[in-house]
Amino acid sequence: MSLSSDETILSTPLDVERIRQDFPILATHVNGKPLVYLDNAATSQTPKQVVQAIADYYNTSNSNVHRGVHRLSQVATDQYEMARKKVARFLGAPLVCEVIFTSGTTEGINLIAQTYGRQHVGKGDEILVTHMEHHSNIVPWQMLCEEKGATLKVVPVDEKGDIIFEEYEKLLSPRTKLVAAVHVSNALGTVNPVKQMIEAAHAMNIPVLLDGAQSTPHMPINIKDLDVDFFVCSGHKMYGPTGIGVLYGKGKYLEAMPPYKGGGDMILSVSFEKTVFNSLPYKFEAGTPHIEGTIALGATVDYLNAVGMVAIARHEQMLMNYGEEALQAVDGLRFIGQAREKAGVISFVMEHAHPHDIGQILDEHGVAIRAGHHCAQPIMKHFNVPATARASFAMYNTKEEIDALVNALHAVNKVFA
Amino acid sequence: MSDSRALYEQVILDHNKDPRNFKVLEDADHTIEGFNPLCGDHFTIYLNMDGETITEVAFHGAGCAISKSSASVMTTLLKGKTRKEAEHLFEKFHAMITSSPEVPVDEEGIGKLRVFSGVRDYPVRIKCATLAWHAVISGIEGKDNAITTE
Ligand SMILES: Cc1ncc(COP(=O)(O)O)c(C=O)c1O
Numbered sequence: 001m002s003l004s005s006d007e008t009i010l011s012t013p014l015d016v017e018r019i020r021q022d023f024p025i026l027a028t029h030v031n032g033k034p035l036v037y038l039d040n041a042a043t044s045q046t047p048k049q050v051v052q053a054i055a056d057y058y059n060t061s062n063s064n065v066h067r068g069v070h071r072l073s074q075v076a077t078d079q080y081e082m083a084r085k086k087v088a089r090f091l092g093a094p095l096v097c098e099v100i101f102t103s104g105t106t107e108g109i110n111l112i113a114q115t116y117g118r119q120h121v122g123k124g125d126e127i128l129v130t131h132m133e134h135h136s137n138i139v140p141w142q143m144l145c146e147e148k149g150a151t152l153k154v155v156p157v158d159e160k161g162d163i164i165f166e167e168y169e170k171l172l173s174p175r176t177k178l179v180a181a182v183h184v185s186n187a188l189g190t191v192n193p194v195k196q197m198i199e200a201a202h203a204m205n206i207p208v209l210l211d212g213a214q215s216t217p218h219m220p221i222n223i224k225d226l227d228v229d230f231f232v233c234s235g236h237k238m239y240g241p242t243g244i245g246v247l248y249g250k251g252k253y254l255e256a257m258p259p260y261k262g263g264g265d266m267i268l269s270v271s272f273e274k275t276v277f278n279s280l281p282y283k284f285e286a287g288t289p290h291i292e293g294t295i296a297l298g299a300t301v302d303y304l305n306a307v308g309m310v311a312i313a314r315h316e317q318m319l320m321n322y323g324e325e326a327l328q329a330v331d332g333l334r335f336i337g338q339a340r341e342k343a344g345v346i347s348f349v350m351e352h353a354h355p356h357d358i359g360q361i362l363d364e365h366g367v368a369i370r371a372g373h374h375c376a377q378p379i380m381k382h383f384n385v386p387a388t389a390r391a392s393f394a395m396y397n398t399k400e401e402i403d404a405l406v407n408a409l410h411a412v413n414k415v416f417a
Numbered sequence: 418m419s420d421s422r423a424l425y426e427q428v429i430l431d432h433n434k435d436p437r438n439f440k441v442l443e444d445a446d447h448t449i450e451g452f453n454p455l456c457g458d459h460f461t462i463y464l465n466m467d468g469e470t471i472t473e474v475a476f477h478g479a480g481c482a483i484s485k486s487s488a489s490v491m492t493t494l495l496k497g498k499t500r501k502e503a504e505h506l507f508e509k510f511h512a513m514i515t516s517s518p519e520v521p522v523d524e525e526g527i528g529k530l531r532v533f534s535g536v537r538d539y540p541v542r543i544k545c546a547t548l549a550w551h552a553v554i555s556g557i558e559g560k561d562n563a564i565t566t567e
Contacts (some may be wrong), residue, residue, distance in 0.1 A: 355546065356456040356481035359427075373457045381434050386457035386479050415425055416433070416482070 014315045019307065020396050022047040025285040033366030039281065041186050041345055041392035042370050043236045044217060046300075050240060053064045053299035057292045065291055066265055066282070074162055078293055083298030084281070090301040091231065092222030094249050097280040100254075101294050103376075104245035105213040106136040108232030109180070111247060113286065114139040115257040116230075117178070123149035126175045128168075128206075130192070131157040131382055132185040135375040137211045141180060150177070157382060160310045161188040161337035172204050183215035187322075187376040187388070188337025189345030191215070198228055205255065213237050217394070218343040220309040220315055223248055235293060239394075240300035244293030247284070256281050261286040312395045316344055319393045323402045330409045331417060336388045347374075347388040352407070355389040361415060362389075366410035423541070424535035425482065432486035438475040439491050445475075446516040447559075451545055451552035458484045469499045471557065476549060483533075483542050488549030490529060501559045506530075507550045513537075514546055 008344040022046045028035040032304070037045060057079070063072035065080045102108045117140075121127065127141045131154050138152075145152050153176070155168045156260050172179070179201045184191050198208045209227035215221060217238040223231050235244040249257075259266055259277055263286035268276040277283050304312070323346050327333055332351030350358060359371035370390045373380045380386060391405060442448075442463035448513045449462045458480030465473040474492040479485075495503050510530050513522060518537040 125469070132551060354479075354481035354485075356455075356458075357483075360424070360542075361421055371456065375456075380457065414423070416430065 013318070014307065014311050014395060015153065016315070016396060016398055022049065023396055026396060030368075031364055033134070034404075036148060036365075036367040036404045038367045038391040038393065038397065038401065038405060040217070040397075041214060041237070041374075041390065042395040043242070044320065044394050045240050045396070046239055046241065047303050049077070049303050050296050050299045053296045054241065055237075057295050062292075064288055069076075076291060079295045079298070080289070083294045083301075083326045086298040087246055090221075090305065091233075091248060092224045094224050095100050095251060098248055098251050100247045100249070100281045100284045100290040101297075102232070102245045102247050103243055103290065104234040105134075105211060105232045105235070106234075106245075108230075108245055109137055109209070109211065110140045110246035111260045112178075112180075112249070113144045113232055114387070115230075115260050116253060117144045118148070118236075119162075119256075121145075121148050121150045121177045124175060125150040125155050125177045127151075128153045128155060128161050128171055128176050128181075130155040130168075130181050132161070132163075132188060132190060132218065132379040133180075133182050134186055134211065134213070135377070136183060137180055141233075146264060154378075155181075157190075157379065158367070160338040161190045162196075163192060165196070166195065167280045169200055171200060172206060174204070174206070175379060176201075176206050179206055180211070180307055181208065182213075184212075184218060184343045184345075185213045185376070185379070186345065186392075187374040187390070188339060188347055189342035189381050189392075190337060190339035191219075191279060191341040191343050194228070195226060198226060202227065207250075211346070219313045220393075229247045229253060235297045235300065236279070238300060239303065240297045241293045244290050254284070259283050259286070263287045265289075307395060313343070315395055316393045316397075317403065319397055319399070320344070322399050323391065323393075323405075326402055326406050329406060331413050333409065336383050344394075345390060345392045347390045349385050349388055350412065351388050351417075353412050355387040357416065358389045358409070358412050360391065361399050361412045362405070362408045365404065365411060366400070367405050367408045371406065424539060426532040428529070428532040429482060429486040429491070432489040433482040436476075436485055436489040439477060439489065440475050441477050442473065445473075447556035449552040449556040449560075451478075451548045453480070453484065453548050455541075455544065456481060456546060458548055460484070460488055460552065462488070462549055462550055462556060464553060464556045465515060466500075466557065469501070471495050471498050471500070471503060474553065476507045480548070481545055483536065483545040485547045487533060487546045490532070491549050491553065494529065497555065503557055504554060507554055509548060510550065514543055 025045050063076040065077040084099050088099045141353040156164050201208045209230035210228050212231050212233040216233040229250050231248040233246050236242040265288040266278050268278050276385050336347040355371035372387050445463035446466050447464040451460045459477050460478035463475045466488045474495045514536045522534045536542050
């Protein structure tokens with residue numbers, strides 16, 4: 001598959017106008033104003049090529065996978081497995097069978113907590129997370145710690161929004177059974193120094209799980225290069241469909257882990273005396289999977305490869321620099337999170353208006369942002385704010401849209417200041 | 418067509434900027450916390466009662482303009498009211514802001530609270546407008562637990 005035109009590699013800078021043609025939803029008007037969609041960290045929009053892949057699946061190959069000798073089942077199975085290969089290559093996974101499809105980041109983390117976690121974490125052990133985690137990388141570990149009598153340890157974050165690396169190193173101990181860290185923070189945009197974090201953990205034989213929900217859409221990912229042990233992400237944050245996600249795990253861990261859910265597909269044979277589990281990756285894919293979502297995720301990866309993740313990262317970095325500069329013109333605006341390296345997100349508060357009210361007024365101007373705690377209440381507390389307003393970028397956003405954001409923020413001040 | 422000028426009435430903006438009875442009452446008879454997990458609004462409501470009658474209401478905390486001004490306006494209305502009267506007023510208020518924006522506002526007995534009628538066009542803001550009220554009602558009913566709008 002390719003972009004709308006026949007070119008497969010776009011020259012940089014991105015041809016944003018052409019990319020926008022692939023996203024019909026961007027032509028929406030809100031209150032008579034053109035939609036300015038800056039809530040990509042919550043859910044990104046989906047190109048028509050991916051929507052077409054979903055329609056094609058239902059129109060030409062809808063059938064159950066891994067179960068039939070008939071033609072359609074074979075076609076569906078081939079497409080399903082092809083998507084796994086595409087995703088594996090896209091993420092730089094060493095082996096295709098180490099890629100497991102889930103319903104999303106949240107399920108991926110819960111899967112690891114309930115299998116690897118329950119198997120390895122015992123009384124007095126520790127799980128290490130950072131202060132900037134999404135609730136989905138906090139709560140499953142709290143539940144596990146509660147059950148096992150283990151302790152959740154937290155890597156502190158400084159006033160800029162960077163983890164304090166020396167403190168991280170100090171917290172790694174023989175009791176640490178897993179480091180579970182966000183790659184890119186959805187609340188602050190911080191890009192964590194994950195390579196160094198992984199090296200430090202591996203030096204003590206501690207495996208690392210990365211929450212890649214916000215890194216996957218914004219930068220090239222190479223799991224092999226990172227040498228990360230577990231990596232999870234969500235389709236709907238990387239221009240793909242909802243309800244589909246990826247869990248990568250190193251084979252040596254996945255092999256030793258017990259299954260997560262029991263059912264069809266995850267077994268080789270079942271009798272009432274004994275069940276033999278299937279091999280990887282099927283051991284972790286019980287029941288009829290999200291076939292259409294998986295195939296569409298494969299199409300998403302095709303699209304992203306055609307545009308180029310390096311070009312996307314560069315474009316978004318340009319938007320971020322432009323945005324941080326432009327937003328300084330807004331009276332009483334204060335950035336929350338100014339880490340050394342950031343991706344895709346500008347989080348801020350305003351002296352005279354609560355984020356919820358900012359979001360409301362912006363909506364009236366057609367500008368969609370997120371207002372709230374971003375499912376990351378601990379880091380909100382660290383910055384002593386109940387909530388922030390967050391603009392988050394995608395490949396299809398433009399400088400003009402940031403100008404529209406700034407104008408709308410001036411209008412917020414007109415009402416409240 | 419939503420025009421937030423209709424939502425952010427002058428009275429609302431005024432109470433947001435300059436909230437009334439915005440203070441901590443150290444030895445209040447009832448102290449109730451109200452959370453709105455969706456947007457992080459968090460207020461504490463303080464309530465003094467003499468038998469059936471509310472003698473003092475104050476609040477403190479942080480929240481959006483709607484939740485803060487609603488709490489503020491509420492404190493100005495409840496002083497001197499009986500438990501029953503307060504409950505009745507909340508029922509009226511709740512009925513108004515959850516009524517259809519298509520029908521005229523039922524003004525009877527609603528008084529100053531009418532300024533919140535714009536909330537009818539923004540269903541997600543109903544929780545903001547009722548947060549402090551829910552807290553006060555659980556307080557006068559003797560339930561001093563934290564409440565949430567979920
Ligand atoms: C950093 C991060 N982790 C995890 C999640 C959860 O993703 P999902 O809801 O797709 O499972 C999100 C989504 O907001 C996120 O931003």
